[in-house]
Amino acid sequence: MNKAKKELLLEVKDLCMHFPVQGSFFDKVRGVVKAVDGVTFNLFKSSTFGLVGESGCGKTTTGRLIMKVMKPTGGTIIFHDNETGIMEINALSNKKMRPLRRKIQMIFQDPYSSLDPRMTIQQIVGEPLRAAGKEHMNNYKNKIAAILQKSGLSADYMDRYPHAFSGGQRQRIGIARALVTKPQLVVADEPVSALDVSVQAQILNLLKELQETLGLTYLFIAHDLSVIRYMCDTLAVMYVGKIVEMGLSEDIFNNPAHPYTEGLLSIIPRTDSKTKRCKRLTGGVADASNLPSGCYFHPRCQYAKDICKIEQPVLREIKNDHQVACHFSLKLQGI
């Protein structure tokens, strides 16, 4: 993508979400879990930004903070809206946030629990329109029928209930619900990880098609690196609340600069028998309530030196649009 064509949609600056850890009943707060700790990235219009990492790395929390499901403990989220101008989402009151909600929508992971079993498809898909206010209610049925068709479902399904649909169809309903208000940003939190392989491919292709036709911007959260590679233009790899590597998808997959990214890529089981899993990623993800000193990744890192135990590396640019938080990233790249 040409750099001049990039139009900023969302800026996330130094985002923090520190959850308090409760001690025993009479104790006061004992400490904090830094679920998201100083995350900074930009989302550009009509592109897909991926967030990837193992469980507990803060990728879902980041997505939820952008949706304003909860209030961040620090940092700013700035939404560049072409109608209302630049808005700082995190500072808005719930009331002021309402008109913005239809512009930022979410696709959930589990198509079984994210649809209300007692609502018809029409009610489910129409709910964001009803919530957006009266001015969005004209052509109510037509809007729903149109978005259902775009999502690969028949408009005849409108009066059925979710139980009549398979997992893949349910996820299509979830997508239709997210897109019915013509959002600019869609936060997709593991949208395909609960689906079977053949259905997963259908949904991924559908998301790509919809992006092309509707000019959507995705924040795509997933743990599956191959799905991320297929979907994303740019991506960030997260580890215990921090971004450890960020850049263009092809750069990261072809030349990973952080030992964690390199480890993750090497251990993915591949069907191609020639590329066996080689390097190992030993140990488990660091405990967020009891973090190691220095670089959080150093106990698992095969390149760790003394400095990694003392000093926490900052995210810095190693080449255009490629940032890494590692003391030795340049050496890894052989530069």
Added chain:
Amino acid sequence: MEDNAVILNIENLKIAFKMRQGNVTAVNDVSFQLRKGHVLGIVGESGCGKSVTARSLMRIEAPGKLLSGEINFQSKSLGKVGIQRLDPAGELIRELRWKEIAMVFQEPMTSFGPMHTFGNQISEVLTLHNKIGKTEAIEMAVESLRAVGMPRPEKLIKQYPHQISGGMRQRAMIAMALICHPQVLIADEPTTALDVSTESQILDLLAERQKTLGTSILYISHNLGVVANIADEVMVMYLGQIVEHAPVSDLFASPKHPYTVALLNSIPNIDKDYKNQKLEVLQGSIPDPYNHPDGCPFHPRCPKLIHGLCDMVQPRLLDVSLNCRVACHLYNASQKTS
């Protein structure tokens, strides 16, 4: 026992579930063999019958009903046993369960009882099957936990399942499954609930234990990459039937059945730049279990459908080359003409 001897021989297995809307045949005419020291992978999408097949080997297929077929097991203590004839709640099957055929379940969260310590749960297996005391059993439990790379096993045996992480719990599960040195280990999606880094550790562990103990493993997964890494041979199932069965290198290098081909094409390749390319998608979805299609179960979605044949006649699982079996008219026809 000599190497490569068949320890499990399954023939024409048929399992059905009785539902309000009618009978659902979950496993239909499945035959395969498991050899000593081999890892046999079963892959397929949800509802293809892979888990039920595996569960029937321990006779825990309920509420499914084993309608017909044979499961012949070469037991160490009982000789040749026809597992299909055993009472699922009887003495004999309980003699075999865990001692000769053990299982690692998918959910490490729910497969341990929350009310007992690991020490209690793991040593119970030993005291049930061997004439040993509790203290000795606990000692052996510690040893087996150490063998799966558990740090501080002495401490762990006093802990409860909620106190440790999912990956550690799955390690404990494997330790518990292997503690009686079973001949067959059934691994039903053991890494599906885990992170990639934990997954790779568990896979390495299983492979290592399998080599040292000579256990045969029936490895069930929907993740083709995982199966490609651990299995010696792979069976692909679709709607309760085996559609392809081949050595792992053949299956992934030259898949034969259109379903296998489509399945492999529909996973995004991590080593490929996609840019603006799209994935090749298998159209449609898995049919409703109550309306089993006539003829080949895959024909409504098959890109290579032959009208008048595939929708009428069910293809049989036939050998197409050495150790390769495919149930598809494309190959059966060519076999007849050649």
